[in-house]
Amino acid sequence: xxxxxxxxxxxxxxxxxxxxxxxxxxxxxxxxxxxxxxxxxxxxxxxxxxxxxxxxxxxxxxxxxxxxxxxxxxxxxxxxxxxxxxxxxxxxxxxxxxxxxxxxxxxxxxxxxxxxxxxxxxxxxxxxxxxxxxxxxxxxxxxxxxxxxxxxxxxxxxxxxxxxxxxxxxxxxxxxxxxxxxxxxxxxxxxxxxxxxxxxxxxxxxxxxxxxxxxxxxxxxxxxxxxxxxxxxxxxxxxxxxxxxxxxxxxxxxxxxxxxxxxxxxxxxxxxxxxxxxxxxxxxxxxxxxxxxxxxxxxxxxxxxxxxxxxxxxxxxxxxxxxxxxxxxxxxxxxxxxxxxxxxxxxxxxxxxxxxxxxxxxxxxxxxxxxxxxxxxxxxxxxxxxxxxxxxxxxxxxxxxxxxxxxxxxxxxxxxxxx
Numbered sequence: 001x002x003x004x005x006x007x008x009x010x011x012x013x014x015x016x017x018x019x020x021x022x023x024x025x026x027x028x029x030x031x032x033x034x035x036x037x038x039x040x041x042x043x044x045x046x047x048x049x050x051x052x053x054x055x056x057x058x059x060x061x062x063x064x065x066x067x068x069x070x071x072x073x074x075x076x077x078x079x080x081x082x083x084x085x086x087x088x089x090x091x092x093x094x095x096x097x098x099x100x101x102x103x104x105x106x107x108x109x110x111x112x113x114x115x116x117x118x119x120x121x122x123x124x125x126x127x128x129x130x131x132x133x134x135x136x137x138x139x140x141x142x143x144x145x146x147x148x149x150x151x152x153x154x155x156x157x158x159x160x161x162x163x164x165x166x167x168x169x170x171x172x173x174x175x176x177x178x179x180x181x182x183x184x185x186x187x188x189x190x191x192x193x194x195x196x197x198x199x200x201x202x203x204x205x206x207x208x209x210x211x212x213x214x215x216x217x218x219x220x221x222x223x224x225x226x227x228x229x230x231x232x233x234x235x236x237x238x239x240x241x242x243x244x245x246x247x248x249x250x251x252x253x254x255x256x257x258x259x260x261x262x263x264x265x266x267x268x269x270x271x272x273x274x275x276x277x278x279x280x281x282x283x284x285x286x287x288x289x290x291x292x293x294x295x296x297x298x299x300x301x302x303x304x305x306x307x308x309x310x311x312x313x314x315x316x317x318x319x320x321x322x323x324x325x326x327x328x329x330x331x332x333x334x335x336x337x338x339x340x341x342x343x344x345x346x347x348x349x350x351x352x353x354x355x356x357x358x359x360x361x362x363x364x365x366x367x368x369x370x371x372x373x374x375x376x377x378x379x380x381x382x383x384x385x386x387x388x389x390x391x392x393x394x395x396x397x398x399x400x401x402x403x404x405x406x407x408x409x410x411x412x413x414x415x416x417x418x419x
Contacts, residue, residue, distance in 0.1 A: 002259045002263075004071075004259065004262075004263060005026070005028075005042065005259060008042050008044075008069055008071070008074075009023055009026070009044065012044060012046075012067050012069070016065070016067070016079070018046050018065065020048060020049055020050070021046035021047060021048055021049060021065060022046065022047055022049050023044060023045075023046055023047075024045045024046060024047035024060070024061075024064070025043075025044075025045040025060075026042065026043060026044050026045070027042075027043050027256060028040060028041070028042055028043075028071070028256065028257050028258065028259055028261075028262050029041050029043065029255040029256050029257055030255065030257040030261070030262070030268055031226075031255065031268070032226040032227060032268050032270055032271060033159065033226065034139065034158070034159055034226060034387045035159065035165075035387055036226065036271060036389065038265060038266070038267050038268040038271065039070060039072055040070075040071040040072055040257060040261070040262035040265065041068050041069065041070060041071060041077060042068065042069045042071050042262075043066070043067070043068045044066070044067045044068070044069075045060055045064055045065075045066055046064065046065040046066075046067070047060065047061050047063075047064055048061065048062075048063040048064075051063065062082065063082060064082065065079075065080070065081055065082075066078070066079070066080045067079050067080075071262050072265065075108070075109060075110070076108060076154065076156075077155070077156060077157075078153075078154060078155040078156070079151065079153060079154045079155075080153045080155075081151075081152050081153060093146060093150040093151035095146045095148075095150065095151075098119070098122070098127065101127060101144060101146070102119075105117070105129070105142065105144065108154075109142070109156060109160075111160050114132075114135065115132075115133070115134060116131065116132060116133065116140075116160045116161065116162060117129045117130065117131055117132060117140065117142060117160060118130060118132045118135065118137075125145055125146055125147060125152070126143070126144070126145045126146075127143070127144050127145075128141070128142070128143050129141065129142040129143070129144075130142075131158055131159060131160040131161065131385075132160075132161075132385075133161040133162075133166050133385050133394065136171070136383045136384065136385055136396070137382075137383075137384055137385070138158070138159055138160065138161050138384065138385040138386070138394065139158040139159055139386065139387075140156075140157070140158035140159050140160040140161075141155075141156070141157055141158050142154075142155070142156045143155050143156075159387055159394070161385050161394040165387075165393055165394050166385065166393065166394045167391070167393045167394065167395055167396070169212055169396050171212065171383045171396055171398070172212060172214075173210060173212060173214060173381050173383070173398035174381060175376070175379055175381050177214050178210055178214050178381070178398075178400065181208075181210065181214075181217075181400070182205070182372070182376075182379055182400060183368060183369070183372050185205050185206045185207075185208055185400060186203050186204070186205055186206075186368055186371060186372050186375065187203070187204060187205075187206050187324065188201060188202075188203055188324050188364055188368070188408060189201070189202055189203070189204050189324055189325070189326050189405075190202075190323070190324050190325045190326060190360075191326050191405075191419050192325075192326070192354075192355035192358050193419065194354075194355075196361070197355075197358055197359070198358055198359050198360065198361045199325075199355065199358045199359070199360050199361065200361045200407070201324075201361070201362075201363070201364045201407075201408035201409065202405040202406060202407055202408055202414075202419065203364075203366070203368065203371035203372075203375065203405060203406040203408055204402070204404075204405040204406075204416065205375070205379060205400065205401055205402040206220075207220045207399060207400060207401040208220055208399075208400050209384065209386060209397040209398070209399055209400075210381075210397060210398045210400055211388075211395060211396075211397050212395070212396045212397065212398070218386060218388065218397060226270070227268070227270030227271060227307055227308035227309055228270065228271060228272060228273050228274050228307065228308045229274070229305055229306065229307030229308070230274050230279060230305065230306050230307070231304070231305050232279065232283070232303050232304065232305060232306060233302060233303075233304055234283060234302065234303045235299060235301070235302045235303075235320045236283070236286065236287045236290060236298075236299075236301050236302070236303055236317075237287075237298050237299050238287055238290070238291050238298045239298070240291070241291050241292070241295030241296075242288060242291040242292045242295070244292050245292065246289060246292045246293050246342070248343070248344050248345075249343040249344055250344075251310070251312070251334060251343070251344050252311070253310040253311065255310070269308070269311060269337065270308035270309060270310075270311065271308070272308065274306055274307075274308065274313070278306075278313070278340070279306060281340045282306055282313055282315060282335055282340055283303055285335060285340050285341060285342055286303060286315045286317070286333050286335070286342065288342075289333060289342040289345070293345070299320060300319065300320055300321065301317045301318070301319065301320055301331065302317065302318050302319070302320040303315055303316075303317055304316045304317065304318050308337070311337060312334045312335060312336065312337055312343070313334070313335040313336075313337050313340070314332055314333070314334055314335075315331075315332070315333040315334075315335065316330070316331075316332060317330065317331035317332075317333065318330055318331075327348065327351050327352065329347075329348065329349070329352070330347065330348045331345060331346070331347050332345060332346040332347075333345045361409070362409060363409075364408035364409065365408065365409045366406065366408050366409070366411055370411070371406040371408065371411075374406050374411055374413055375402060375404060375405075375406050375413060378402050378403070378404040378413065379400070379401070379402045380399075380400075380401055380402060380403075381398040381399070381400055382398065382399040382401070383396060383397070383398055383399075384396075384397050384398070384399050385397070402416075403415060403416055403417070404416060405419060
């Protein structure tokens with residue numbers, strides 16, 4: 001084993017009192033955070049020494065302790081102890097008061113409470129925290145669970161802004177300042193209601209992040225986009241099908257890495273820019289794939305984006321003629337990053353099977369303006385720090401959203417959770 005890994009293993013053994021355990025499995029993997037940095041992680045699965053054999057040896061034995069460390073920083077990323085098991089030195093975890101736990105988290109992570117993280121949820125034996133900058137939330141999160149004997153689990157992820165990464169400004173957004181945008185985000189959506197076996201029209205807000213100037217926006221899924229990606233919005237056409245069967249290949253999601261890559265902090269291949277030539281070739285290969293698998297669908301699919309994901313090129317396709325159903329038809333097509341050949345795909349057709357025979361309750365009667373007047377008091381603008389790739393810093397945004405919807409015929413306002 002590499003000396004660096006030996007150091008992490010012995011450190012974990014000493015730190016968490018794992019003398020009664022043996023290192024059963026370990027691996028190095030990598031991912032990309034939203035700052036577009038490559039992060040290398042060392043995962044360890046510690047088996048109880050008393051357990052020498054068990055059924056299903058491809059699985060972990062009862063009592064396995066799972067630990068993951070950030071190899072870049074040497075900090076703990078996650079720790080999980082199964083139900084009913086404790087690690088001896090975990091009893092040193094201070095859990096008498098929230099202040100004790102917060103102090104441990106500050107020492108463990110190097111973050112400062114109420115400046116970079118704050119308490120979000122508290123239940124018996126569990127505390128959840130969110131990242132923040134001076135009281136305004138970010139996409140960072142931390143969770144910790146414990147029993148009287150000590151620490152049970154810990155996990156951390158996302159971004160925790162600091163003074164060096166934030167463009168500081170006062171939050172000036174209000175619903176009144178962005179009323180036109182709020183009305184534009186109010187969409188007429190058809191909801192399939194299982195109890196009624198009907199498709200019912202509602203007006204609901206399509207959530208979006210609005211920058212502090214009140215005009216520029218960031219998509220709601222901006223945090224999920226980490227690798228290189230390009231927007232294409234190209235409808236795909238063909239004149240004839242291809243009389244060939246498509247053979248799916250198993251996916252290897254490109255998470256594992258070598259110790260040499262980790263020690264040199266080699267950039268993740270998903271960060272490599274996508275060239276115009278790759279865009280064109282991938283569009284051709286995806287079209288040929290559709291000619292094999294969906295031969296009658298010429299002009300029905302739009303290639304929305306192409307991104308590097310899990311070591312592949314992932315083409316995201318949507319219906320070229322979208323309706324206003326809550327679920328839209330989607331295709332995710334995986335291409336080999338070197339050959340650009342399509343190797344696999346995923347679709348969401350199964351989501352439509354249950355309600356494809358539902359009857360429509362009828363057309364919308366209310367106009368968007370009438371629905372907005374009813375929903376306005378339920379629309380929220382919540383401050384949030386997000387990392388903006390173009391500006392290379394955390395910027396202050398407002399999350400425009402609502403947890404309610406308006407029945408487009410009756411005008412009844414209902415919680416989305418009830419639909």
